Amino acid sequence: MAVELDTPSSIDGLYLERDNPIEPWRPVMTGDVFDGPTVPGCDEHSAVMILSHPCSLRTDGVQLVERVQALPVVPSIEIPIGGWKGNYRVMPLPDLRGDDTPYVAKLTEFGMVPAEDLDLHRRICALTEIGIELLQQRFFHNQSRVKVELPTLHKQAAPVFIEIELWTQWNEAYAEPRIEQGEDRDDVLKQEGYAFDQVMRRDLQNHLTMRDALKQERFHAEVRRQVLRATENH
Amino acid sequence: MSTVESRIPNAATPTAPPNPGTEGTGGFRRTVVERETADNRLLNRVSALRDRTIDLDDDVRALHHQARDFALDERTTAAALRDPRDLLKALSHEYGLSWSAIARLTGVSPTAVRKWRRGETIAPDNRRALARSVTFLEIIGENAAPIVDIGSWLEMPLSDRATLTPLDLYTMGKMPLLIDHIAERLPAHAMLDEADPEWREHYDNDGAFTVVDGGDGHLTIIEKPE
Numbered sequence: 001m002a003v004e005l006d007t008p009s010s011i012d013g014l015y016l017e018r019d020n021p022i023e024p025w026r027p028v029m030t031g032d033v034f035d036g037p038t039v040p041g042c043d044e045h046s047a048v049m050i051l052s053h054p055c056s057l058r059t060d061g062v063q064l065v066e067r068v069q070a071l072p073v074v075p076s077i078e079i080p081i082g083g084w085k086g087n088y089r090v091m092p093l094p095d096l097r098g099d100d101t102p103y104v105a106k107l108t109e110f111g112m113v114p115a116e117d118l119d120l121h122r123r124i125c126a127l128t129e130i131g132i133e134l135l136q137q138r139f140f141h142n143q144s145r146v147k148v149e150l151p152t153l154h155k156q157a158a159p160v161f162i163e164i165e166l167w168t169q170w171n172e173a174y175a176e177p178r179i180e181q182g183e184d185r186d187d188v189l190k191q192e193g194y195a196f197d198q199v200m201r202r203d204l205q206n207h208l209t210m211r212d213a214l215k216q217e218r219f220h221a222e223v224r225r226q227v228l229r230a231t232e233n234h
Numbered sequence: 235m236s237t238v239e240s241r242i243p244n245a246a247t248p249t250a251p252p253n254p255g256t257e258g259t260g261g262f263r264r265t266v267v268e269r270e271t272a273d274n275r276l277l278n279r280v281s282a283l284r285d286r287t288i289d290l291d292d293d294v295r296a297l298h299h300q301a302r303d304f305a306l307d308e309r310t311t312a313a314a315l316r317d318p319r320d321l322l323k324a325l326s327h328e329y330g331l332s333w334s335a336i337a338r339l340t341g342v343s344p345t346a347v348r349k350w351r352r353g354e355t356i357a358p359d360n361r362r363a364l365a366r367s368v369t370f371l372e373i374i375g376e377n378a379a380p381i382v383d384i385g386s387w388l389e390m391p392l393s394d395r396a397t398l399t400p401l402d403l404y405t406m407g408k409m410p411l412l413i414d415h416i417a418e419r420l421p422a423h424a425m426l427d428e429a430d431p432e433w434r435e436h437y438d439n440d441g442a443f444t445v446v447d448g449g450d451g452h453l454t455i456i457e458k459p460e
Contacts, residue, residue: 010343012343012345012346013343013344015345016344016345016348017345017348018345055452128334128344129334129344130334148440148442148443148455149440149443151397151439151440152440152443152444152445152455153455155445155453156445156453156454156455157453159452159453160452161332161334162332165332165333172352211451212451215447215452215453217386217389217390218383218386218390219386220330220332220385220386220389221329221330221331221383221384221385221386221389222330222383222385222386223330224326224330224331224332224385225327225328225330225385228326228327228330229327
């Protein structure tokens with residue numbers, strides 16, 4: 001029996017943003033594509049996709065690790081949606097730059113990229129939650145020949161997905177106005193990142209922080225409500 | 235009721251009790267036959283009543299769904315008059331839904347919801363889809379005494395045997411079934427059977443892996459115990 005990997009429902013279901021560059025309010029996340037850095041030792045390429053697991057991207061909840069795992073992104077032949085079931089060695093990135101050119105991230109050639117080389121001005125793509133799960137499923141399968149179902153991957157990564165979404169809204173509320181008033185973007189994003197982190201460290205209930213509560217599905221909606229309320233009252 | 239009784243005209247007439255002192259063996263046999271006949275009449279009558287009740291239940295259910303569709307449509311129209319940003323805020327801030335869940339509820343891409351959130355104009359169709367989502371959650375709230383948190387309920391599996399959530403059913407156009415379920419008129423598995431008779435196969439749980447607390451602040455995927 002041939003193993004079939006999962007497919008996105010459409011290209012729109014794969015990409016959260018595909019602008020050039022995408023807005024900096026969303027923290028760097030697995031699946032983001034950056035122009036500029038390259039993975040050492042690979043064939044020629046000019047963009048990379050962040051591969052590091054969402055749970056392993058940061059040291060203290062805010063700062064990126066010194067080096068992140070990344071995949072080279074290269075132009076490719078077109079892989080139709082049905083072709084996602086096979087083509088195990090790549091992550092298809094159809095119409096990545098909005099010019100109808102198909103790209104792929106090569107799952108067989110991952111390496112390390114310095115986090116300081118990830119310039120938010122040159123981030124060209126962010127994946128949806130499903131997009132990130134498809135990337136994980138393909139990479140895990142490529143590395144181990146094990147297929148993990150998307151709902152399982154989602155359940156594991158949901159706490160980080162929620163945190164990134166709330167963090168983005170925090171940045172829109174507080175970092176964006178400060179930067180528009182002329183403050184240094186990187187400094188502001190770092191400061192607001194730590195301010196948001198403090199909210200996630202608050203108790204939702206006795207001895208259960210917002211961040212820890214996210215590990216239980218039944219608290220997801222309540223954490224969102226409370227953090228959004230805190231965002232409004234900050 | 236009269237229709238059923240007219241099908242079995244003598245069903246309600248009690249049979250006279252036999253007189254064992256004067257009838258002898260022939261009388262006993264006649265008594266048995268009469269009782270069997272009476273039993274059959276009763277059985278036929280009850281069967282007919284039951285069939286009629288089932289027919290009636292189907293009719294009433296269809297009528298109920300129709301009436302509810304009209305009411306939902308009216309409420310959606312009223313909700314669509316609200317500022318769409320208020321509707322978005324209700325879904326995120328009051329119900330605690332993620333942007334991806336809101337995208338699924340309204341049938342658009344996550345990118346579209348991001349643009350709405352950032353102030354882009356919302357097309358009339360999507361504005362109505364937003365209003366319909368809010369109205370649906372309001373109705374769930376009105377009918378759902380046992381549900382403490384509707385936002386959480388929307389994203390939780392409806393059975394231990396499958397991954398299907400209320401949000402999945404809503405996106406499949408099965409809103410009436412969800413409302414029946416919440417109002418305790420339809421058990422979960424019966425609802426899932428109606429939504430997709432093969433839900434056990436189509437939305438089977440991951441048989442190989444499960445997610446547990448990794449002990450390092452994150453969740454971890456492990457092989458499912460035997």
